[in-house]
Amino acid sequence: MSAARIWTAALIIIGDEILSGRTEDKNIGQIARWLNVQGIRLAEVRVVGDVEDAIVDAVRRLSAAHDYLFTTGGIGPTHDDITVDAIAKALGVGVEHHPDAVAVLTRYYANKGGVNDARLRMARVPAGAELIANRMSGAPGIRHGNIFIMAGVPAITAGMLDALTGSLQGGAPLLSTSIGCWVQESEIADLLREQERVHDGCQIGSYPFFREGRVGCNFIIRSVDPAQLDACSGALSAALDAMGYPPIAGGI
């Protein structure tokens, strides 16, 4: 399994509201979890402001470095929505109104005052793009090659991810299992290092916490190989138990 191809994705979160601290991002988590199920690993995230050069640079680098690139934010109707123009610039293509998007928006706004220039801005795509269905509101997402341009509002992004489910090629999904223990991680650091070394293709993450006045730690073991995952979690649990720290399957 260790020779299996690993498919990776990057994500660019576009928006001054995240960098100013006004809005807590929810898209990293939901896109990461959705990608895991598709057999694709989120390998890198960048958060950039509503600044064309920053978006263009990030799009060029990350779309070249990964199988897939997702972006969120900046596809609304207002002056601060510059994602489509910046991605078109990064790709070296023009911007055009997608006829299907015009039709979708015309229907969506028919009983809401009709389309206007601002609303039709949301039908603009980098030339050659396809649409991603948006079941929540009018404006669709956009796919251009390996780039997926999604909404910033997490509920709308969730609907767009649903529309894409099963359509992206991925590899074996990354599996994980959790073990919790009332132990300080600094007590068992050598054990973790050794278990990761002897179980090929497994990564062990160690996540300490303070709760109910006690110190504990959760260990997340990840692998694309279910047999290796079972072997590693079994060996780690047995070793923790033997050291006097009874493991709790599933984590604490």
Next chain:
Amino acid sequence: MSAARIWTAALIIIGDEILSGRTEDKNIGQIARWLNVQGIRLAEVRVVGDVEDAIVDAVRRLSAAHDYLFTTGGIGPTHDDITVDAIAKALGVGVEHHPDAVAVLTRYYANKGGVNDARLRMARVPAGAELIANRMSGAPGIRHGNIFIMAGVPAITAGMLDALTGSLQGGAPLLSTSIGCWVQESEIADLLREQERVHDGCQIGSYPFFREGRVGCNFIIRSVDPAQLDACSGALSAALDAMGYPPIAGGI
């Protein structure tokens, strides 16, 4: 005011647990808001895994591009905590045990089983670094030049930010004011663009929402100049009111 120097910072979030979607990041928001108060703008964030090359590359680029670089995560006692080594590599310096950190950890663990090799790992710093006080737990943060190496656990990071408050040089704080309105942003896109154009040094962000079955939008106006901020928010409020959309000061 438009010629005033703007101080910027970047942030690198280090950790597989964010990229896997297991843990929702809380550090972007709290560091962004803390930086605003110091007169420093968070200009860029990257999230990278526990992968040395990715950390080294991000540290080199972002510490050169911004006045300050913050990192969170990867400074614990276990094998997956590689931040200090990666940053030392990026800086081209060695790694050494900081004597004050050894003393802090020795005291902290005195009645918790004493220090061991894993615990003393948390006293390792890039050569030439200073410490950042950690009032929550034993392991200190680390400062090396313009790089600030912070914990991943948000409550511990918060304490380290407190310890740094007032010690970083910044510029005029970025001020902001909010206006809410029960309007579709696509109805008033031209107005927003025009108001931003005529109020030099102001940015207007537009953040639509669906709530209580109604569509609304909050507008955040930002500027380092309080007079410009007042003028812009006053003009925008008056224009919204004149169009039949009564503005709600402070946002909805």
